[in-house]
Amino acid sequence: MLHEAEAARLLPRDAYALHRLVWRFFPGMGKRRFLYRADYAPGGARLCMLSPLPPQCPDDLPQDRLCCAAVPPDFHRARDYRFCLRANPTKRSPEPHGRRLPLTGADELLRWLRRKGEQGGFLPGEDVRAVPEAPLPFCKPGCAPALHHSVQFCGSLSVRDPETFRRAREHGFGSAKSFGFGLMLLTPLSPPS
DSSP states (O other): OEEHHHHHHHSOSSHHHHHHHHHTTSTTOOSOOOEEEEEEETTEEEEEEEOSSOOOOOTTSOGGGOOOOOOOTTGGGOSEEEEEEEEOOEEEOSSTTOOEEEOOSHHHHHHHHHHHHHHHTEEEOTTOEEEEEEEEEEOOTTSOOEEEEEEEEEEEEEESOHHHHHHHHHHOSSSOGGGTOOOEEEEESSOOO
């Protein structure tokens, strides 16, 4: 956890600036194969990453703040988990080459998560809540400023197909994965099967 002053200096709240910072942890990686999310809270912030390769902390960042751990081989073999997912749930507008439109209604958001579960080998629990967050600014040089719609899904889930679930989690859920969305944080509720 970075303290508040350190977090303000090191973890930008702009999605594009944070995207550029995280890429620095993976020098030489051609295609993005990692997911990340930044959590900001009063008093500090943390950056979580999931990657098949260990991150390399850039020299100009505090080396003592990087903690790496391998995902145990049986981690995705539990049947039930608590989860937290920051996502950018969207749908395509109907016109040709339509842009992505944010989903906003509670029922619409939970249907989105259930679809992701069907595709990703899991079933969201009845306790899942979808909480809209403040939109994340996206300021890429040379482009008009934009906002990424952000929703935090938290609750429990049951795994239906462990291998499909593992692959889906490693790939991420929803759009804007390059900008801090799609990483599902998990805590097993049951032992591996």
